Amino acid sequence: MFRFALITAMSLAFQLFDECASHADELDTRINLELAFRDSILEQPAPRHYQALIRDGETTITFVRDLPATVGKTEFFLSMDWSYEFRVATEATDGVTQVAVTPMNVKVTPRLRHVIRMPIGFYHAEVWKTPLLGHEFDHVAVSLDPRPRALLVHLCSNLPVYRFAQEGEGKPSSEQMREGIDRELQRRQEAILELLQANYMALDKASTNGREAMQARTDFFESLYTRENLEATAFPFLEEVASVLESDAYKRLSSRHVPADPFTLPQR
Numbered sequence: 684m685f686r687f688a689l690i691t692a693m694s695l696a697f698q699l700f701d702e703c704a705s706h707a708d709e710l711d712t713r714i715n716l717e718l719a720f721r722d723s724i725l726e727q728p729a730p731r732h733y734q735a736l737i738r739d740g741e742t743t744i745t746f747v748r749d750l751p752a753t754v755g756k757t758e759f760f761l762s763m764d765w766s767y768e769f770r771v772a773t774e775a776t777d778g779v780t781q782v783a784v785t786p787m788n789v790k791v792t793p794r795l796r797h798v799i800r801m802p803i804g805f806y807h808a809e810v811w812k813t814p815l816l817g818h819e820f821d822h823v824a825v826s827l828d829p830r831p832r833a834l835l836v837h838l839c840s841n842l843p844v845y846r847f848a849q850e851g852e853g854k855p856s857s858e859q860m861r862e863g864i865d866r867e868l869q870r871r872q873e874a875i876l877e878l879l880q881a882n883y884m885a886l887d888k889a890s891t892n893g894r895e896a897m898q899a900r901t902d903f904f905e906s907l908y909t910r911e912n913l914e915a916t917a918f919p920f921l922e923e924v925a926s927v928l929e930s931d932a933y934k935r936l937s938s939r940h941v942p943a944d945p946f947t948l949p950q951r
Contacts, residue, residue, distance in 0.1 A: 714798055718746040718806060725808045732941045733811070736820050739939075740827045741796040744816070746806040753802070755815050755893075757822035759879065760796040763872050765789065765839065771860060775852040784845040784860045791839040791868070793832050793875075797823050817945020818893025824940035825886055826879045830908035833936060834878075837927050838871040838920055874919050881916040882907050896946040904938035 721737050722729050724744065729737055736742060750756065767789040774781045799819040801810070810816055845863030849855060885907075890897045897903055906912060910928050913921050927933050 714743055714745045715747050716745075718803075720744050724810055725806075727808045727811060730811055732943075733820055736823045736827060736939060736941075740823045741794075742799060742820075742823055743797070744799045744801060746801050746803050748803045750800060750802045752804050753815065755802070755805075755819045756800045757819045757883075758798045758800070759823075759826045760798075761826075761872070761876050761879070762794045762796075763835070763839075763868075764792045764794075765868055767864060769860060769864060771855070773855070778850060778852070780849050780852055780855070782847050782849065782855050782860070784863060786842040786845070786864050786867075789840050789842060789868075791836055793835055793872075795826055797826070799823070814893060814945040814947075817941065818890060821886055821890070821893070821940060821945065822883055824904065824938060825882050825907065827939050828904075828908060829936045829939070830933065831875050831878060833933060834908070834924050834927060835871060835875045837924055838874075839868055841923065842867050871920065878908075878913070878916055878918055882912070890946065893946065896944050900940075900944050901938075901942070904940040907938065 721743055722734070768787045770785045770787060772783045772785075799816070799822075801816060801819070805813060805815065842864060845860075845867065847855075847859070847863065849859070886903075887893075889903050910921070910925070913924070913928075918924075
């Protein structure tokens with residue numbers, strides 16, 4: 684079950700922290716650090732099929748007392764470092780300067796971290812075998828899918844020219860020129876965040892919050908981040924990624940989900 688997502692952004696090129704930036708320690712506020720685990724719980728190592736989701740998703744499992752006895756929550760934290768250069772062209776007419784800022788050499792590094800919160804009653808050696816934890820790892824697989832990352836990198840690497848006007852004939856400030864570029868980067872980051880959120884909800888619907896076996900499980904995960912999926916979620920940059928969606932390289936990317944449906948596991 685999905686309940687929360689946090690977005691952060693930082694521009695490395697100019698040591699600029701924008702308004703939605705947050706500190707790394709905000710992640711810790713979501714974790715009961717006394718009962719926080721990654722690779723092993725009560726000396727029981729994570730099964731092999733979860734190890735990549737833990738490692739690559741920077742996934743922490745924590746046990747809490749503020750959840751109903753049968754409800755888990757997966758939270759993901761999407762951050763992105765970026766750098767870029769830009770070229771500026773100006774034209775002054777009748778006391779007004781038209782400015783065109785062309786982004787160049789945009790480089791972005793997205794990062795995803797996850798926290799799985801489990802009810803305290805699941806703090807036992809058999810927790811790795813429970814359907815509830817398996818369902819939460821399905822959420823991790825949805826956001827850790829390599830396709831949204833590919834879409835985000837493409838969108839950020841192909842930003843439009845930023846145009847604005849200012850009175851007078853003075854040179855625009857560096858802050859003015861960066862403002863539009865940073866805003867466009869944030870818009871694309873937010874669009875991917877909303878896409879992940881929508882697909883988290885789709886997973887809960889397809890599995891009745893992990894309480895039923897999924898129909899055509901593999902088909903569900905592979906259907907995510909396709910053109911049809913982006914259309915259904917009203918993805919605002921669909922046409923900008925149309926060529927990517929049809930590329931052979933993108934089509935070779937696939938879901939990170941565990942093949943076995945966690946609902947089929949024996950109740951523990």
